[in-house]
Amino acid sequence: MQSKRSMLLLLGASVLVAPRTTLAAQLTCSSSATLEELAACIRDQMPGEDSDIFVVPSATQIDAWRSVARTMMRGACSFSLPSSLSSFMRIRSFRDAGNGRRYCLLMESGDGDEDGIVDRGFGAFVVDAAAERELIHTTAHPISDMATETEAITIFKETRSRSFLVAGAHRRASTITSTCQSSMTISDSAHNVANVFHATHLELANFYGSRPWWLIQWHGMAENTCSDVDVYLSHGMDVAPVEGDRALELRDRLRAHHPTWQVGVPGAGVCSLNATTNVQGRFLNGVPASRVCRTPAASYTGRFLSVEQDPDFRDPDNWIAAVLETWP
Numbered sequence: 563m564q565s566k567r568s569m570l571l572l573l574g575a576s577v578l579v580a581p582r583t584t585l586a587a588q589l590t591c592s593s594s595a596t597l598e599e600l601a602a603c604i605r606d607q608m609p610g611e612d613s614d615i616f617v618v619p620s621a622t623q624i625d626a627w628r629s630v631a632r633t634m635m636r637g638a639c640s641f642s643l644p645s646s647l648s649s650f651m652r653i654r655s656f657r658d659a660g661n662g663r664r665y666c667l668l669m670e671s672g673d674g675d676e677d678g679i680v681d682r683g684f685g686a687f688v689v690d691a692a693a694e695r696e697l698i699h700t701t702a703h704p705i706s707d708m709a710t711e712t713e714a715i716t717i718f719k720e721t722r723s724r725s726f727l728v729a730g731a732h733r734r735a736s737t738i739t740s741t742c743q744s745s746m747t748i749s750d751s752a753h754n755v756a757n758v759f760h761a762t763h764l765e766l767a768n769f770y771g772s773r774p775w776w777l778i779q780w781h782g783m784a785e786n787t788c789s790d791v792d793v794y795l796s797h798g799m800d801v802a803p804v805e806g807d808r809a810l811e812l813r814d815r816l817r818a819h820h821p822t823w824q825v826g827v828p829g830a831g832v833c834s835l836n837a838t839t840n841v842q843g844r845f846l847n848g849v850p851a852s853r854v855c856r857t858p859a860a861s862y863t864g865r866f867l868s869v870e871q872d873p874d875f876r877d878p879d880n881w882i883a884a885v886l887e888t889w890p
């Protein structure tokens with residue numbers, strides 16, 4: 563009798579203890595029904611400004627992330643994550659309840675200290691295997707560039723684009739200075755290379771090779787920044803776009819849909835936010851990956867488009883038609 567009771571106690575104890583010791587709490591956004599809800603959920607559980615939460619990924623983790631991103635881009639989703647990621651990342655098929663479509667979702671979930679915030683700041687990557695255009699939508703500055711996460715994911719969804727990528731932390735989550743660009747912190751994904759956000763760009767370039775593709779980085783600016791414009795489009799260089807350029811095409815389509823919008827591009831001196839120090843922009847404009855921290859681009863490819871927006875111009879519904887017309 564006594565031994566049977568001990569057995570039961572032991573069993574009870576192991577049931578209670580096992581999940582805590584083998585598996586950290588996971589924040590999976592399981593109640594998010596649509597991509598919009600998912601992007602908001604991922605943003606809300608990210609390390610915030612001055613949280614001092616941002617873990618620089620190891621070389622092994624960056625390689626593993628790139629391999630997972632490549633497999634997702636090839637259309638796969640039901641596979642196991644490499645061991646360097648599997649304790650704090652999750653991959654799953656995500657069905658959007660609004661349009662009924664399935665997407666492949668990779669997201670950081672690990673919350674070891676159970677404070678409701680993920681522990682590292684790795685972010686998320688979403689792929690539509692049945693996409694209609696090779697266009698990538700990214701949010702480099704979640705939280706700080708307010709609403710650009712939900713804006714970019716809605717434009718991704720409604721334009722049937724290939725993928726959506728969001729950085730994993732507020733750009734000033736960490737107070738540690740970046741060795742890439744000393745005026746920025748290590749958590750600023752657009753100005754540092756030691757993060758999986760940047761690594762995804764290297765893998766996308768690898769994946770597409772010589773095939774055509776485009777990437778839009780959606781940003782938000784303060785209303786009094788570049789006060790002559792509401793929206794500013796650039797390819798990561800302070801050079802006037804040439805005829806046939808998609809920055810001009812998108813500008814013209816936006817003006818046609820919204821005659822009152824002031825939409826600017828480089829060349830006229832209306833705004834200095836040309837993303838010339840943006841390391842993803844530099845890389846996609848042909849600067850070797852090993853030199854993007856310090857070397858500005860010498861020319862632009864047109865593959866990278868930085869969109870800066872005043873606060874009242876981030877409603878995705880105002881952008882979808884113009885994006886569809888620019889990338890038919």
Ligand SMILES: [Zn+2]
Nearest residue numbers: 703707781782
């Ligand atoms: Zn930004």
